[in-house]
Amino acid sequence: MMKQRIKINETGREAITALYPLNKYLAKSSIENALFDLVHFRVSQINKCAFCLDMHSKDLRAMGESEQRLYVLDAWREAPFYSDREKAALAWAEALTQLGSGSVPDEIYENARTQFSEQELIDLTMGVIAINSYNRINIAFGADVGSYKVGQFA
Template identity: 40%
Template sequence: MTQRLNYAQLSPEHFKALMAFSNEIKKGSIEQSILDLVDIRASQLNGCTFCLDMHTKEATLHQERPLRIHHVAGWRDSTLFSPRERAALAWTEALTRLSDTGVSEELYDRVRGQLSDKEIVDLTFQIMSINAWNRVSVAMRAVPGSADKIYGLDKAGLA
């Protein structure tokens, strides 16, 4: 696969702004392990292999267990995720695949049972961020692994 356009070079101001937004979110109230799961799940749903590759390597560097990474796609049937992680993954799916009816009260109540109001908002911004990255990377056909050295992902040993 060949990348269509280099969005970082052609619109560096937008790239830097989105990168700053994404980095700021990571300072929020949601633990890194959930941020990794969310990034992986949204990237799976959006068919963004560039981001899926990147965030799998990041999760590996963050000491996430390989089996849990493999189970993200089938998290509902896996016993490897806590209720808090399940709530975050359900919220990710609902916001990534927005339906005509929005987010159900049942899901919102379930998420509120696991996360604080601040955490729900921080998680929502994280989901917004990964969906933005997925969309630009899919549209421009970003090549999986092409930024590994820039982001230190080659250290994950998954090449």
């Protein structure tokens, strides 16, 4: 059993609010919300953040996302039901989340540039930064997994 951890909701509210302007910026992005949530779900799988997986799966389902696409997301490269734009975003997000080589491979960058404008790629990058930050906060301090309600943080 996990020992009692600091509750960000209570103790760290001021610190966590530092991320809010980033969310406000991303809300104005031309990247569709469903794509951001799909990317956030995939990054949360990689980082093993249960709270964010719960949250983004609920939000995606509320937007009409199929369970099949959620179940198979971990193997998106082999699945035929993700668009080229989604695949480029997922590859970009994975490369930024798993920086093993220290850089994004050229082929992933070039593919992303065929699907996203310069501004969209910057916004997608900021979205990946945001979800990685939230994942790490939730993993470090624990979160009330399963408690999220659709639109709770809108």
